Amino acid sequence: MNPVLPVVDDTGIWDAWMSMLNVPAISAALELGIFDSLEKEPASAELLAKRLGYQVRAVRALLPVLTYLGFLNEYDDSYKLSPLARTYLLENSPYSYAGVFSREGRMLVRHKLLIEAITGNKEKHAGRDRPAESWESGQVDMEMAKEVTAFMHSHSMAAAVGMTHSIDFSAIRRVLDVGGGSGCFSIALANLDKEKSCTILELATICELADEYIADAGVSGQVDTTSIDMFREPWPNGYDAHFFSNIFHDWSFDTCRELAKSSFDALEPGGKILLHEMLLHDGGKMPYPAIAFSLLMGIGTMGQQFTLPQLREILESAGFVNVNSCNSYGYYSIVTGDKPGT
Ligand SMILES: C[S@@+](CC[C@H](N)C(=O)[O-])C[C@H]1O[C@@H](n2cnc3c(N)ncnc32)[C@H](O)[C@@H]1O
Structure with a gap:
């Protein structure tokens, strides 16, 4: 039976959770001289990264957060300091809060990881702090698999049930849930309709855990798992839909193009790709939880x-057509594309 929709959506939770990045964003920018550099000369993210020798992906993710917080203003893709930052966040200002943020930053793991992401000086393998390093190698040990899968399940459960109340999935029968984690999306689809079947494509340790979530949900007859490394092994055929939740946001544009191509090649003609993601709006500057989530991806993936x-x-680079999106739950959307039929 399809579980009832939560009585309120989870946007308030995301607002509170993502606000954890506010202090590391400020403390890292101070430590790395970003405010001082922008005071000397406003710049785009790309120009600033080049000027200071930093990683452009991380700088591109950081500046919209600082803008949202009121420290930068952006005109024509160029960022300059606001009066707030000029008064309180320059090292040589008499009212500088550098002392506060230097101490606060020192006490935060996210500050250290953000500095590493921006400078590119990653001292050592960060283990559970940067799970994408293990995902890329295709090897995730059970300790890490348990922590990360419980984390994903926790932030995806409401969105999984929520999407089944807002999106029409009636045309979809056999779903491959790529990187499906705990399986919460497949479980929600199975609960929606007894005629649907789903397979979770995951790394071996996560499949073991997903099997437990599936059994606990009582949908073992409709949902199974297949242990496949999506980067190194062939994808199974016979599915009319490929579902990816929070997968594309872990990878570079080029890797996403490869994932889209693998999906296109394995899907049945006339099949559908569905991407469940928190989309950026307005040229990548809003809404706040999505820009902060993007910064979190810059740190950990x-x-x-x-x-x-x-x-x-x-x-479209992989061959999909009719690409569109609609809001599915809270801040999340589903982007769909069609593989042309024969
Ligand atoms: C951000 S989590 C998303 C989990 C789930 N779809 C959700 O939205 O809650 C990314 C998932 O991709 C899986 N993954 C990463 N690399 C993979 C690979 N090489 N092959 C198969 N799955 C992989 C991870 O194990 C992880 O469960």
Whole structure:
């Protein structure tokens, strides 16, 4: 039976959770001289990264957060300091808060990881702090698999049930849930309709865990798992839909194009790709949880949040047509594309 929709959506939770990045964003920018540099000369993210020798992906993710917080103003893709930042966030200002943020930053793991992401000086393998390093190698040990899968399940459960109340999935029968984690999306689809079957394509340790979530949900007759490394092994055929939740946001544009191509090649003609992602709006500057989530991806993965035009370009590069999106639950959307039929 399809579980009832939560009585309120989870946007308030995301607002509170993502606000954790506010202090590291300020403390890292101070430590790395970003405010001082922009005071000397306003710059685009690309120009600033080049000027200071920093990683452009991380700088591109950081500046919209600082802008949202009121420290930068952006005109024509160029960022300059606001009066607030000029008064309180320059090292040589008499009212500088550098002392506060230097101490606060020192106490935060996210500050250290953000500095590493921006400078590119990653001292050592960060293990559970940067799971995408293990995902890329295709090897995730059970300790990490348990922590990360419980984390994903926790932030995806409401969105999984929510999407089944807002999106019409009636045309879809056999779903391959790529990187499906705990399986919460497949479980929600199975609960929606007894005629649907889903397979979770995951790394071996996560499949073991997903099997437990599936059994606990009582949908073992409709949902199974297949242990496949999506980068190194062939994808199974016979599915009329490929569902990716929070997968594209972990990877570079080029890797996303490869994932889209693998999906296109394995899908049945006339099949559908569905990307469940928190989309950036307004040229990548809003809404706040999505820009902060993008910064989190900059710290812990090889990716970022996308705008619809960016995902459309990626899917069309693989051959998908009719790429569109609609809001599915809270801040999340589903982007769909069709593989032309024969
Ligand atoms: C951000 S989580 C998303 C989990 C789930 N779809 C959700 O939205 O809650 C990314 C998932 O991709 C899986 N993954 C990463 N690299 C993979 C690979 N090489 N092959 C198969 N799955 C992989 C991870 O194990 C992880 O569960």
